[in-house]
Amino acid sequence: MAIDAATVRKVAKLARIAEPEDRLEPLARELSGILNWIEQLGEVDTTGVEPMTTAIHTPLPMREDVVTEGGDPARILANSPKAKDDFFVVPKVVE
Amino acid sequence: MSQLTSLTLKAALDGLEAKTFSSAELTQAHVDAVEAARALNAYVLETPEQALAMAKASDARRARGEAGRLDGAPLGIKDLFCTEGVRSTAGSKILGDFKPTYESTVTANLWRDGAVMLGKLNMDEFAMGSSNETSAFGPVVNPWRTNGGNAQLTPGGSSGGSAAAVAAELCLGATATDTGGSIRQPAAFTGTVGIKPTYGRCSRWGIVAFASSLDQAGPIARTVEDAAILLTSMAGHDPKDSTSLPVETPDFAAFVGKSVKGLRVGVPREYRVDGMPAEIDAIWEQGIAWLKEAGCEIVEVSLPHTKYALPAYYIVAPAEASSNLARYDGMRYGLRVDGANLTETYENSRAAGFGAEVKRRILIGTYVLSAGYYDAYYLKALKVRRRIADDFDQAFQKVDALLTPTAPSAAFSLGEKSDDPLAMYLNDIFTVTVNLAGLPGISVPAGTDASGLPLGLQLIGRALDEGTVFSLAGALEKAADFRAKPAKWW
Numbered sequence: 001m002a003i004d005a006a007t008v009r010k011v012a013k014l015a016r017i018a019e020p021e022d023r024l025e026p027l028a029r030e031l032s033g034i035l036n037w038i039e040q041l042g043e044v045d046t047t048g049v050e051p052m053t054t055a056i057h058t059p060l061p062m063r064e065d066v067v068t069e070g071g072d073p074a075r076i077l078a079n080s081p082k083a084k085d086d087f088f089v090v091p092k093v094v095e
Numbered sequence: 096m097s098q099l100t101s102l103t104l105k106a107a108l109d110g111l112e113a114k115t116f117s118s119a120e121l122t123q124a125h126v127d128a129v130e131a132a133r134a135l136n137a138y139v140l141e142t143p144e145q146a147l148a149m150a151k152a153s154d155a156r157r158a159r160g161e162a163g164r165l166d167g168a169p170l171g172i173k174d175l176f177c178t179e180g181v182r183s184t185a186g187s188k189i190l191g192d193f194k195p196t197y198e199s200t201v202t203a204n205l206w207r208d209g210a211v212m213l214g215k216l217n218m219d220e221f222a223m224g225s226s227n228e229t230s231a232f233g234p235v236v237n238p239w240r241t242n243g244g245n246a247q248l249t250p251g252g253s254s255g256g257s258a259a260a261v262a263a264e265l266c267l268g269a270t271a272t273d274t275g276g277s278i279r280q281p282a283a284f285t286g287t288v289g290i291k292p293t294y295g296r297c298s299r300w301g302i303v304a305f306a307s308s309l310d311q312a313g314p315i316a317r318t319v320e321d322a323a324i325l326l327t328s329m330a331g332h333d334p335k336d337s338t339s340l341p342v343e344t345p346d347f348a349a350f351v352g353k354s355v356k357g358l359r360v361g362v363p364r365e366y367r368v369d370g371m372p373a374e375i376d377a378i379w380e381q382g383i384a385w386l387k388e389a390g391c392e393i394v395e396v397s398l399p400h401t402k403y404a405l406p407a408y409y410i411v412a413p414a415e416a417s418s419n420l421a422r423y424d425g426m427r428y429g430l431r432v433d434g435a436n437l438t439e440t441y442e443n444s445r446a447a448g449f450g451a452e453v454k455r456r457i458l459i460g461t462y463v464l465s466a467g468y469y470d471a472y473y474l475k476a477l478k479v480r481r482r483i484a485d486d487f488d489q490a491f492q493k494v495d496a497l498l499t500p501t502a503p504s505a506a507f508s509l510g511e512k513s514d515d516p517l518a519m520y521l522n523d524i525f526t527v528t529v530n531l532a533g534l535p536g537i538s539v540p541a542g543t544d545a546s547g548l549p550l551g552l553q554l555i556g557r558a559l560d561e562g563t564v565f566s567l568a569g570a571l572e573k574a575a576d577f578r579a580k581p582a583k584w585w
Contacts, residue, residue, distance in 0.1 A: 011458050015417060015457050017458070018439075018446035019446070033516075033517065038410060041403055041479050042475075046481075049478040049481050052477050055308065055484070055532060056295055056340070061334075079193050080426075081425060081428070090426050091434075092436070
């Protein structure tokens with residue numbers, strides 16, 4: 001099996017998704033099944049092949065380094081779970 | 096006036112232009128049809144008041160002689176497109192009651208041309224799924240049933256709401272998106288036409304991101320010409336999307352009906368997969384015969400890395416998704432489930448907000464990008480992706496387009512594959528290659544199987560050569576003369 005419960009716990013932590021203990025084993029089985037199937041990529045000879053990150057052949061366009069939009073806190077905060085005085089309210093980050 | 100909902104988009108636009116009916120009448124007929132079809136679960140949000148207001152404004156524009164290309168045409172919008180002031184959920188609980196304060200570029204283009212919005216269409220959560228069963232709103236039901244049967248079938252996914260709404264005449268056309276087949280597979284399952292254009296044709300700005308190097312918007316419609324009309328409005332360069340191509344948008348409808356005589360159409364032998372139903376093979380052979388009769392030259396070609404496209408996709412797409420979906424942290428919008436500290440709040444919000452398939456893909460993506468696995472999985476997949484794109488480049492030196500089946504089966508029952516992620520992923524076996532290479536692909540209804548369910552054929556073109564794709568699709572549509580409609584049971 002490619003992935004065990006401990007690995008799922010670690011990856012779930014990295015992904016910031018709370019997974020209860022009793023889900024770790026079933027998830028390990030599911031993810032291992034998928035990853036074992038993915039292993040077939042090893043059959044492809046990719047020596048000297050340049051990785052393909054985009055289907056766009058032209059370089060990314062540059063634009064003037066100027067503000068195009070902004071200065072509208074009401075719109076930015078319109079969907080916030082908690083906001084006060086033009087700021088998002090979030091749990092304490094630094095003790 | 097239920098017959099107004101049976102018109103093609105083109106016929107409806109002609110009727111509006113001739114003042115045979117008003118947009119208010121056309122829109123009201125659709126609003127009534129949508130209301131009567133809630134058993135299909137195609138719409139997750141109906142916006143009848145907005146629709147009728149937009150229709151009235153359209154009629155006024157037309158009276159002033161200022162009608163746009165789509166003026167007065169009622170459309171459905173996949174819930175992946177942000178619509179200003181109108182709840183946009185991406186089929187997920189994590190977005191909650193999110194009401195964007197901006198409009199996606201694609202939908203803004205449609206409103207610029209006068210279209211009317213009927214509401215937001217159901218979809219797999221974050222467009223991750225092939226059966227619509229991952230939607231937080233429950234699955235869409237396919238309007239099609241087998242002959243004499245009453246089992247509920249999937250409309251496909253992820254754009255299942257778009258495809259079902261078009262097939263059931265709940266809109267004249269719909270927006271959709273396609274990351275691995277999410278426009279073309281539902282189109283095939285519902286007897287509709289769906290095109291994923293070249294990567295970069297449509298702006299991704301304001302479309303909820305899944306896998307940014309693969310995502311593309313496109314239309315689902317009832318005819319090839321309707322799809323061409325819609326894509327002409329949806330496409331266009333947008334400085335707000337750095338991958339939007341700075342190219343002119345042709346009038347795609349002008350390519351529909353053009354002669355395809357002398358075009359070389361490739362048939363990739365690797366698409367003949369083990370265990371493919373005989374009926375899929377038969378409809379493919381039929382498509383080949385139709386294009387031959389229309390004057391095309393059929394050429395057998397090889398795309399040797401085809402079988403590696405799906406496994407490569409299931410690294411690339413989850414990797415990009417794990418990165419894109421990191422933004423759902425419960426801080427700035429959407430669901431927040433408080434914990435003892437910041438990290439716990441993140442973890443609780445994401446655990447409560449994401450569904451099982453989305454979590455599965457985020458975990459795979461996080462794993463393949465994590466230290467020690469990046470080279471073995473992610474980098475390897477990007478190299479295989481290049482091989483797949485190179486296969487197409489080679490083939491397109493010999494042919495002008497490719498003809499394949501769209502999906503390896505007709506629509507299946509809801510629940511049939513939902514416990515087996517790999518069986519579900521195989522739905523995209525013929526469509527996903529096109530996303531990896533960034534090419535245009537269209538699905539055209541070609542016939543029905545023995546149980547009366549629609550089957551689709553896919554045409555794949557060179558990058559930015561949607562014109563040839565539309566011409567060939569028009570020829571296929573003409574030859575297939577597909578007129579079957581789902582019997583109304585809802």
